[in-house]
Amino acid sequence: MFETDFSSEAYLNMQLLRFTTAGSVDDGKSTLIGRLLYDSKSIFEDQLEAVERDSIRRGNEQINLALLTDGLRAEREQGITIDVAYRYFATPLRKFIIADTPGHIQYTRNMVTGASTSNLALVLIDARNGVYEQTIRHSYIAHLLQIPHLIICVNKMDLMEYSEETFNKIREDFLAMSAKLSIPDLRFLPISALNGDNVVHPSENMPWYTGPTLLHLLETIDITSDLNRIDPRFPVQYVIRPISDEFHDYRGYAGRVAGGSFAKGDHIIALPGMKESTIESIDLFETSVPQALTSESVTIRLTDDIDISRGDMIVKKGNLPSVNQEIDIMICWFNEKPLNPAGKYIIRHTSREARCLIREIDFKMDINTLEHNRKDLTIGMNDIGKIRIKTTQPLFFDSYFKNRITGSLVLVDEGTFETVAAGMII
Amino acid sequence: MTAYRINHLSELENESIYVMREVAAQFENPALLFSGGKDSIVMVHLARKAFWPQKLPFTLAHIDTGHNFEETLVYRDKLVEELGARLVVGSVQSSIDEGRATEESGFNASRNVLQTVTLLDTIEKYKFDVAIGGGRRDEEKARAKERFFSHRDEFGQWDPKNQRPELWNIFNGKKRVGEHFRVFPLSNWTEMDVWQYILQENIEMPSLYFTHRRKAFLRDGVWLAWAPFMKLKPSETVIEDDFRCRTIGDITCTGLSPSKADSLVDIIREIAATRVTERGGRSDDRRSEAAMEDRKREGYF
Ligand SMILES: Nc1nc2c(ncn2[C@@H]2O[C@H](COP(=O)(O)OP(=O)(O)OP(=O)(O)O)[C@@H](O)[C@H]2O)c(=O)[nH]1
Ligand SMILES: [Mg+2]
Numbered sequence: 001m002f003e004t005d006f007s008s009e010a011y012l013n014m015q016l017l018r019f020t021t022a023g024s025v026d027d028g029k030s031t032l033i034g035r036l037l038y039d040s041k042s043i044f045e046d047q048l049e050a051v052e053r054d055s056i057r058r059g060n061e062q063i064n065l066a067l068l069t070d071g072l073r074a075e076r077e078q079g080i081t082i083d084v085a086y087r088y089f090a091t092p093l094r095k096f097i098i099a100d101t102p103g104h105i106q107y108t109r110n111m112v113t114g115a116s117t118s119n120l121a122l123v124l125i126d127a128r129n130g131v132y133e134q135t136i137r138h139s140y141i142a143h144l145l146q147i148p149h150l151i152i153c154v155n156k157m158d159l160m161e162y163s164e165e166t167f168n169k170i171r172e173d174f175l176a177m178s179a180k181l182s183i184p185d186l187r188f189l190p191i192s193a194l195n196g197d198n199v200v201h202p203s204e205n206m207p208w209y210t211g212p213t214l215l216h217l218l219e220t221i222d223i224t225s226d227l228n229r230i231d232p233r234f235p236v237q238y239v240i241r242p243i244s245d246e247f248h249d250y251r252g253y254a255g256r257v258a259g260g261s262f263a264k265g266d267h268i269i270a271l272p273g274m275k276e277s278t279i280e281s282i283d284l285f286e287t288s289v290p291q292a293l294t295s296e297s298v299t300i301r302l303t304d305d306i307d308i309s310r311g312d313m314i315v316k317k318g319n320l321p322s323v324n325q326e327i328d329i330m331i332c333w334f335n336e337k338p339l340n341p342a343g344k345y346i347i348r349h350t351s352r353e354a355r356c357l358i359r360e361i362d363f364k365m366d367i368n369t370l371e372h373n374r375k376d377l378t379i380g381m382n383d384i385g386k387i388r389i390k391t392t393q394p395l396f397f398d399s400y401f402k403n404r405i406t407g408s409l410v411l412v413d414e415g416t417f418e419t420v421a422a423g424m425i426i
Numbered sequence: 427m428t429a430y431r432i433n434h435l436s437e438l439e440n441e442s443i444y445v446m447r448e449v450a451a452q453f454e455n456p457a458l459l460f461s462g463g464k465d466s467i468v469m470v471h472l473a474r475k476a477f478w479p480q481k482l483p484f485t486l487a488h489i490d491t492g493h494n495f496e497e498t499l500v501y502r503d504k505l506v507e508e509l510g511a512r513l514v515v516g517s518v519q520s521s522i523d524e525g526r527a528t529e530e531s532g533f534n535a536s537r538n539v540l541q542t543v544t545l546l547d548t549i550e551k552y553k554f555d556v557a558i559g560g561g562r563r564d565e566e567k568a569r570a571k572e573r574f575f576s577h578r579d580e581f582g583q584w585d586p587k588n589q590r591p592e593l594w595n596i597f598n599g600k601k602r603v604g605e606h607f608r609v610f611p612l613s614n615w616t617e618m619d620v621w622q623y624i625l626q627e628n629i630e631m632p633s634l635y636f637t638h639r640r641k642a643f644l645r646d647g648v649w650l651a652w653a654p655f656m657k658l659k660p661s662e663t664v665i666e667d668d669f670r671c672r673t674i675g676d677i678t679c680t681g682l683s684p685s686k687a688d689s690l691v692d693i694i695r696e697i698a699a700t701r702v703t704e705r706g707g708r709s710d711d712r713r714s715e716a717a718m719e720d721r722k723r724e725g726y727f
Contacts, residue, residue, distance in 0.1 A: 008694060011622060016434035044703045054715055071567025072586050073716040082587055085570040086563040088616045095434045097614055109591040113573075116593040238447045242480040250479060256444045256595075285475040296436075297443035297476070310451050334591050348596050351451070408594050417600035422593045 014090060017223055018097045020115045022142060023124035024134035025103035028155040030081055032124065032193035032214075033100045034065025039200035040215060042089035043068065065193075069100040082107055084114035093219040105134060108382045109334035112141060112422055116408075119223050120149040122214075127160040127190075131173045137367045139174075140384065143181040144330055144424055146404060149221050151187045153214065158192040162205040180370045185221070189214055228403045229294050232260030233321060233396075234314040235350035235406070240299055252283055252299035253308055258350065258405040259398070260316070262300065263291045270306060271313045271323060271396045277302040311352035313396045321396045321406060326359065328388050329423040330400075331379070335413065337420070339379035339387075345420070347391060349409035354393045356411070362386040386426070400424035435622055442469075442611040443476040444595060445574055449556055449609050450476075450483040452599035457514075457554040458484040459545075459727065462498035463674040464635065465560030465612055468620055470505065471629050472611065484558065485512045487548055489541050491676040492519040493653070498674060501632045516548030538676050542726045546582040549606060556599070556607040559727050564616045565704070568719035574613050580604035582725030608727075617704050618697055625690040634671045635693065637686050641666050649682040672704045 021029035034051075037043050047068065055064040058076065069085040070076055081102040089096050099114030101107075103124075115121060121142045125135055142150060152174055160166045167190045178186070189198055190209050197203035200215045212220075240252040262268075266279045281288045283299040292298040300314060308314070315321060333339055339358065347356045363372035365384040372386075379385045400407030411421040449456050458473065460466045473482050488502060506513045518540050521527040527543040549557055563570045573589055575597045590598060599607055612620070624631060641652040643662045650656075651671075652664045669682040670693075687693045718726075 008622060008625070008691070011618070012433055012435055012626070014434055016437050045701045046703055050715075057715075069567075069570070071570055071719070073719055074587055076715075083571050083589055085567070086614070087570065088564045088614070090618075110589075113591045113593060117595070237444070238451045238477075240477060240480050244479070244481075247479045254447050254476070256440060283478070285478050295440055297440040297447070299478075346600070348598060350596075404594065408596065410591075410593055410596050410598065412598055412600060417598070417602065419591045419593070419598045422591070 010092065014093070014095045015223070016095050016097065017120060017218065018099070018118045019120040019122060019218065020099040020118040021101055021122050021124065022111060022115065022138035023103055024126070024132040025080060027103060027124040027126045028193040029103060029124050030066035030069045030100055032122065032153065032155065032191070032199065033087060033098055034068040035193050035196050035199045036215065037068060037087060037089055038065055039196055040089060040091060080104055083110045091215070091219055096218065103134060105382055108137070111138060112332055115142060115145050115147060116422070118147055120151065120221065121147045123150055123152050124155050125152065125170055125174070127154050127156045127166050127170065130170050131177055133368055136177055136370070139178060140181065140365070140367065140370065141332065143183060144332070144384065146400060149185040150183050151189055151214070151217060154188065154190045155193050157190045157197060157206065158195055164208045177370070187217065228259040230260055231319055231321070231398060231403065232262055232316045233258040233403065233406050234262060234300065235352070236308055236310055236312045236314065237351045239309060251305070252301050253314065254299045255351065256297045257292050257294050259294055259403050261291055261293045267317045268302070268314050269317055269320070270308050271315060272394060273307065275306040276317070277304040277306055313350065321398050323394050323396050325391045325394050326388060327391065327395065327397070328386065328426040329409070330384065330386050330426060331411070331421045331423045333379045333381060333383045333421050335418060335420040336381055338381070339421070344414060346412040346414055347389070347409055348412060349395050349397065350406060352395060354391045354395065356389040356391045359388040359390050362388065397425050399426060435619060435626065438615055438619055439472065439623070441614065442472045445609065445611040446473050446476040446558070448597050448599070449558060452597070453556040453607070455552070455554050456484045456556045456558060457487040457549070457552065458482070458558045459560070460486040460488050460502065461560070461675065462502050462632065463560065464620055464624065464631065465562065467629060467631065468623060469558065469560050469611060470509070471627060474509070482509060482511050485514055485552065487514050487516065487554070487557065489516045489545050489548065490518060491538070491541060492517065493677045495634055495674060495677055497632050497634055514548065514552055516544040518544045521547060539721060542721065542724050545727065546725050549582065554606065555601070556609055558609045558611060560612055561610045561727060562612050562615050566718045568716070568722055572610060572613065574610055575599055576608040576610065577601065578606050578608060578725065582606070584722050584725070586719065586723070618694070621690065621694050621697060625694065632674065634674055637668045637670050637688050639666055640669045640682065642669055642682055649684065651677055651680065651682055653677050
């Protein structure tokens with residue numbers, strides 16, 4: 001970060017990688033992030049001074065790097081992470097957004113929050129304890145969220161005499177557990193977050209490990225194919241209709257491309273009306289662009305005056321999403337109040353809002369065995385299960401597997417308006 | 427097909443525009459908190475892009491401490507005129523005069539904390555149901571914990587231990603009567619991103635950000651701008667030198683950097699080489715370990 005011959009051009013051309021931490025409480029997630037920032041020289045002097053000062057004040061013998069992300073008073077008092085902290089750093093190769101998430105089961109919802117926007121997860125395992133229930137829960141959530149890259153960091157190797165055997169044993173255990181999950185890119189790394197082994201610098205204590213360091217992996221893992229660039233989807237967020245003489249007849253559909261691409265001249269269909277039209281122009285501020293790609297925020301104008309409003313979706317002829325009111329989803333439940341099988345919930349899906357009721361609870365996941373429990377169907381806080389819902393209006397969706405944007409939704413409590421569940425469409 | 431990718435700055439821009447549009451769609455009466463600093467200037471620029479050719483669907487709200495850099499007000503008024511926007515000003519001085527806020531005394535007296543009272547009063551007076559702020563997660567450790575859509579109870583309080591889950595880019599802006607939201611479209615931007623974007627978009631900036639001659643004094647290792655109402659300790663002396671502001675806020679607590687940077691490119695070079703954070707110069711954050719968290723809990727920006 002602190003380069004003297006800084007190049008704006010190089011900075012602008014960097015790729016962005018969003019990653020998250022996961023794993024059981026106290027396995028060393030926050031310490032690892034602190035170490036990563038510290039050893040890559042991404043910490044400012046005043047931040048470091050503050051953390052040194054606060055470490056001494058809290059009676060730590062050495063500087064406690066977890067304080068770099070554990071910023072809340074309650075977190076510092078209890079020595080745990082409660083909510084996600086976001087940190088940013090860049091190396092000459094990439095820019096990173098880190099979500100350091102809590103391991104404590106009570107705060108699983110915050111782990112899911114941090115993980116939902118990530119394309120890579122660091123799963124920490126304490127070398128002394130091995131694979132825990134919470135390790136499995138988080139790995140399973142990462143799998144549900146379709147995070148394509150998982151790096152399993154076997155941490156605290158310093159407390160196990162940097163033993164290769166320990167590392168191999170944990171790797172075997174993890175592989176046995178995760179055989180039921182389909183994780184496209186899985187790596188294992190022995191580290192000491194406390195001392196920095198294999199984080200930014202290769203470990204001198206583990207000559208038997210000859211693979212890349214964590215930072216090297218983060219800088220080089222290929223992430224270009226992580227978005228859906230095939231199926232064109234444009235959820236309409238907002239209709240732009242200026243009331244001015246200059247733009248009297250202007251009517252633009254503002255939104256962010258959720259999949260594929262759109263170009264001027266494309267024949268489109270607007271859901272739910274199934275009306276057809278052609279893209280007249282794709283506007284971006286005072287100019288128009290020939291094409292809009294996945295994740296770009298633009299404004300689309302059509303040749304015909306058809307009725308389109310927020311919550312509708314523009315797609316292309318010959319490539320329609322599913323349109324349905326009965327939907328099977330995997331859910332992660334976040335609220336103390338369990339899922340009410342007779343209740344109604346508000347549902348938010350892309351820019352669309354509807355209400356839904358629960359048709360059926362198919363199973364609850366048994367986290368220890370990763371098996372489907374069909375006997376006990378109460379879905380309480382931190383439970384994961386499969387349900388079928390019926391919505392008041394049709395949703396336009398793809399399976400989460402195909403598209404993380406059009407395949408995801410949240411459930412909102414009608415009384416408190418709290419977000420009570422995350423849903424992934426099957 | 428050639429492998430294309432969107433660089434990280436446009437990814438941030440796309441995300442922020444998306445957030446602004448969600449605000450316009452989900453709320454009835456949004457305010458955009460405009461302080462005249464670089465973050466709020468970038469926010470206004472993004473909002474223009476998000477809704478062009480429509481006018482901003484937001485009211486600009488300035489919480490005025492009365493201790494402003496003169497230039498900030500000039501810049502603000504010019505921008506408001508250009509945009510044809512609606513501006514409301516909440517005055518900390520009025521809050522003090524009405525007895526709703528008490529002026530601090532002593533050497534480090536600042537109106538920064540008092541802004542919370544005025545901010546909450548302004549939100550209530552104009553019935554804003556959401557206030558868009560320029561806060562960034564990289565600024566401070568409590569801010570690093572903030573959601574894009576941050577829920578506030580009827581007292582304007584933030585409860586960091588009990589935030590709503592926020593998944594993917596699905597934002598839940600639903601609230602009960604009296605509650606409101608704070609929304610931070612620049613959450614994922616760093617100071618460097620902001621300046622790179624200003625350069626890329628060629629956004630006009632107040633000259634305070636560039637080098638200029640200024641009277642200043644050193645306090646606790648931080649250069650502070652001198653103004654007639656500021657109390658000096660006996661050991662402090664006012665000097666005149668070349669400075670620039672790294673952040674612009676209330677004059678009493680905005681740190682200055684000794685600098686000769688007179689272009690955006692110079693500023694970017696300076697930031698790339700700096701080893702202290704921009705808030706390292708803000709005496710309001712140095713008051714205690716959890717100063718920011720405490721202020722935010724009470725309803726601060
Ligand atoms: N010996 C040793 N101790 C470590 C290592 N990494 C972390 N620790 C210690 O483990 C404890 C927990 O570390 P944290 O980083 O707070 O753990 P965490 O995973 O972030 O915990 P939560 O966020 O609350 O789930 C602290 O006392 C750390 O100093 C390591 O590599 N070796
Ligand atoms: Mg932690």
